[in-house]
Amino acid sequence: MEKFIYMDNSATTPVKKEVLEEMLPYFTEKYGNPSSIYSLGSQSKVAVEASREKIAKAIGANSREVFFTAGGSEADNWALKGVAFANRKKGNHIITSKIEHHGILHTCQYLEKQGFRVTYLDVDEYGIVDLNQLRESITDDTILISIMFANNEIGTIQPIKEIGEIAKEKGVYFHTDAVQAVGHIKIDVNELNIDILSMSAHKFYGPKGIGALYIRQGVKIDPLITGGGQERNRRAGTENVPGIVGMGKAIELAYENVDEHNERLISLREKLIDKVFKNIDHVRLNGHPTNRLPGNVNLCFEFIEGESLLLSLDMEGIAGSSGSACTSGTLDPSHVLLAIGLPHEIAHGSLRLTLGDFNTEEEVDYVVEKLIEIVSRLRAMSPLYEKIKEDK
Ligand SMILES: *Cc1c(COP(=O)(O)O)cnc(C)c1O
Numbered sequence: 001m002e003k004f005i006y007m008d009n010s011a012t013t014p015v016k017k018e019v020l021e022e023m024l025p026y027f028t029e030k031y032g033n034p035s036s037i038y039s040l041g042s043q044s045k046v047a048v049e050a051s052r053e054k055i056a057k058a059i060g061a062n063s064r065e066v067f068f069t070a071g072g073s074e075a076d077n078w079a080l081k082g083v084a085f086a087n088r089k090k091g092n093h094i095i096t097s098k099i100e101h102h103g104i105l106h107t108c109q110y111l112e113k114q115g116f117r118v119t120y121l122d123v124d125e126y127g128i129v130d131l132n133q134l135r136e137s138i139t140d141d142t143i144l145i146s147i148m149f150a151n152n153e154i155g156t157i158q159p160i161k162e163i164g165e166i167a168k169e170k171g172v173y174f175h176t177d178a179v180q181a182v183g184h185i186k187i188d189v190n191e192l193n194i195d196i197l198s199m200s201a202h203k204f205y206g207p208k209g210i211g212a213l214y215i216r217q218g219v220k221i222d223p224l225i226t227g228g229g230q231e232r233n234r235r236a237g238t239e240n241v242p243g244i245v246g247m248g249k250a251i252e253l254a255y256e257n258v259d260e261h262n263e264r265l266i267s268l269r270e271k272l273i274d275k276v277f278k279n280i281d282h283v284r285l286n287g288h289p290t291n292r293l294p295g296n297v298n299l300c301f302e303f304i305e306g307e308s309l310l311l312s313l314d315m316e317g318i319a320g321s322s323g324s325a326c327t328s329g330t331l332d333p334s335h336v337l338l339a340i341g342l343p344h345e346i347a348h349g350s351l352r353l354t355l356g357d358f359n360t361e362e363e364v365d366y367v368v369e370k371l372i373e374i375v376s377r378l379r380a381m382s383p384l385y386e387k388i389k390e391d392k
Pocket of ligand 1: 071073177180202209211352359
């Protein structure tokens with residue numbers, strides 16, 4: 001059998017068998033519309049509400065504060081546009097960071113065209129937002145702070161609690177794109193002062209195309225999708241019942257042994273990083289050394305194009321990514337790597353390997369072995385690298 005090693009768990013994850021099993025009946029025999037009053041419908045309604053409970057419980061929220069969406073991007077769009085348009089009378093200023101997912105950045109650009117003002121906070125060399133700059137940026141016009149929980153490219157986890165405190169103190173709503181964090185890191189929206197939070201099931205072994213937005217009771221936010229009265233008049237459209245059921249099961253499983261899972265992932269991650277550093281020169285680790293997602297490894301290999309590295313890995317049956325899934329295919333270096341201060345030529349050579357529940361020690365060994373071969377082969381074609389070696 002041909003070898004296949006999947007190390008792109010931040011792009012998406014496979015649906016767990018137990019999750020799929022829970023979903024299947026809702027495609028066939030339990031197909032009722034949750035809005036219908038006969039029992040086939042109410043059966044679906046009950047399943048949707050049970051899933052909502054599970055999601056609320058996982059983040060310390062009330063189930064009345066959880067609203068289903070068609071994924072993380074919709075949740076991000078809703079949070080930003082919904083708060084912006086509902087609070088326009090109060091102010092027109094939004095604060096975010098330079099390293100957000102495009103679901104946030106492109107929505108901010110859209111809002112700028114609609115007359116809103118957006119401040120994009122700088123980050124330090126590890127990708128952590130500047131809290132002083134955050135404090136100084138808040139004005140009477142500021143209606144929303146949107147800072148991601150953990151970065152999808154370099155894995156850095158933000159000081160969410162501190163940001164929440166600043167937002168609360170200043171009376172500004174705090175939204176966090178927690179798509180990379182939910183199901184992986186323990187979250188309590190009250191302890192962290194989070195008002196609005198985006199999540200997406202396919203990043204934690206649930207199905208694609210289903211997500212949720214947590215909205216704290218009392219937050220003023222317009223709907224994004226208008227139509228029928230589903231989701232208590234806040235998100236129209238017949239519910240994606242199988243997806244919702246799968247998301248509930250996936251979040252439950254994700255937090256079942258989260259500490260053990262993370263310990264295992266961290267040890268795999270450190271093993272991978274150690275072995276790379278012991279065997280390959282001119283390499284750097286991007287993101288914070290410890291304060292990062294358990295499964296995230298992001299490396300820059302100087303003198304190498306990220307794309308050629310990915311193609312060579314693919315030929316060995318290894319799936320990784322350069323930058324983020326959404327930007328690969330373009331030749332622009334990642335906005336995240338540029339924001340942490342990397343020069344263009346180095347940012348081009350980045351490789352993201354994200355480990356998940358199904359990766360093993362043997363896979364880590366194999367990937368490093370192949371990386372050593374590929375990096376040395378690609379560098380042999382680089383005149384610049386050859387020159388640096390001679391100069392030594
Ligand atoms: C994947 C991702 C999204 C988008 O979620 P989808 O469900 O794929 O739309 C948004 N933000 C972050 C940080 C992500 O990693």
